[in-house]
Amino acid sequence: MNGSTVVAALLLIPLSAAVLLVLLPGYRVAARLNVVATLLTLLSAITLFHVRPPANLYLLVDDFNIYLIVLNTWVGFTTSVFSASYIGHELATGRLTPVYLRFYHAMYQGLMFAMNLALLANNIGLLWVAIELATLTTVMMVGIYRTHEALEAAWKYFILGSVGIALALFGTILVYLAAQPVVGQGLPAMAWHILLPQASAFDPALLNLAFVFLLLGYGTKVGLAPLHAWLPDAHAEGPTPISAVLSGLLLNVALYAVLRFKMLMSANPAAVAPGPLMVSMGLVSLVFAAFMLYQRRDIKRLFAYSSIEHMGIITFAFGMGGPLANFAGLLHMTLHSLTKSAIFFAVGHVAQIKGTQKISDIRGLTVTHPALGWGLLLGVVAIAGLPPMGIFVSEFLLVTSTFAREPLLALPLVLGLLLALGALLLRVQGLAFGEPIGSTAPGQASYLPLFAHLGLVLIAGIWLPGPLVSWFTHVAALLG
């Protein structure tokens, strides 16, 4: 098996699974097929470590995107396992009809295809098309319950997301215009591996303007404040597996696009430094989301705001730049994906059992549903950045390196982290302990994805394997 077949498999497996899932009527078979397809995609992603295809003008596998592809397919796989146990309940309660369920599974694979394509794309135009496709598939899944709230959330996401990607396209065109006098007309002027070595010769003024559009455009998809308005609604109103992939994966993919363009900017000494822009957007998102966490009444909205907070932290880290902060950013990106999707797995089952997403109507989970309750508690401890979980390590790295370089910037960073910590612990205390209220019926739940993710995050907090560290160090150096 050579590299090109692996890359083809990464794209064709989800695509053909999507077609099959449209045609398959039974939901049990469909859910299993969904799991099998994501597992096959994951396996082909892992083989990329052994055989790496040479870059062509459309697709590229390099040290940076390979680990995101593996992370992407891994979370895609575990979420499909979670979804298989989640979706039967939605059918039983009549929130989804069999036809919509077929559509749901097909869209899930469509989303996997779009995200893999975005990560693999070597062409800035193809990247844009892939992210647009990912937006479309998620919009449809957010609106799938067809309630007032779900439709409003989908519409808002649609309009804001469309404006975002429209701005990103303008930025993409400007990058092409900057590259074209140096690289020449045609496809090479849109390929990462050709653009990057020659970026120092590009017109800096055009690049600056392009980056502003790209940061605003893709930043909308990352959910950076003040462009985040779609994110909490989209997370709260769609099916929970979609909230898990939205938070865990799609935000990362959009951030990946921003980072690629940031690499171009850093390679051009005359262009304005992208760091300060990203640092300020990151800090604003972090502090804003941390304050907003205190007012949440809806459990999924709570964790959606926590995603904004963490995307802010990650953007801040990459904005700071340098080997240490970039390392922290990469680690945080990975661990946030794992932790946040685990939390949504737990929240999904909790919301199904209790029949509500209201925080005030959920209490005493550790008494009635020990596995779910402790799993959720552990997840929140991890996401709040407490030791011994992995996010503590990345946040600690980030805070110490910021204190060493820019002590003034470290103050709002620490403030935001502490505020968020307080809000999350306050809420989870009510959720996990106390006198149980609401339904205490045992739920049909799959704990494997939840605890597999939490286990990985715990291991990362105690011991990071050597090869992973050297890998991240290498990529951190690439990011500049």
Place this chain on the structure above:
Amino acid sequence: MYGLVFDIAHMLAGGMVVVSFLLLYQDRLYALLNTYALHALLLALVVSWQAYSHDAPHLYVTAGIALIFKAIIIPVVLHRIIQRLGIQRTIEQVLGVGLNMLVGVLLVALAIIVMLPVTAASEALVREDLIFALSIVLLGLLMMITRRNAVSQVVGFMSMENGLVLAAVGASGMPLVVEISIAFSVLIALIVIGIFLFRIRERFDTVDVQAMDAFRGERP
């Protein structure tokens, strides 16, 4: 350099900006749709002129999409949706016409100030196309902000998208223009189907986005 080719391209692209201004103050939905159809028609002309003058036959596909899909199908479909939803008499205007125009002129000035210095090295036609494109994008954004009706927001978005296609076509020799315009058409088709399938009218009794805000889950 400044021959007939340039003049015609200049006139057509400039015409799109003028039509963008027309879009700003159309307060009746049918008139808005007709103006949008004119916008898309002009885009089709710009693109086919570019295809002809730069000898780039693949751009005819983009022009064809603009003509058939955006200038004919979308307005007709939206027309019928408006009829179905029974909102043809809606009159909406958030800012007054004068203020709207004034802000529009300021946005065009902004586009010129921003784009002229950074494209100093490009050829005149590319520079103009980019300025026009950015103006159209900003005017489209203005329209999306000032309108409250879902249909007119969509029209604002579509005019913005026409501006982006203009920019992509203007950037000489940019590959994937056809693919990008197809991807955009899919997006627009889905938005339009979305209005219809999601039955925003039926579900919310209004397509006024302000009324939809009342359904925010966060309110007790």
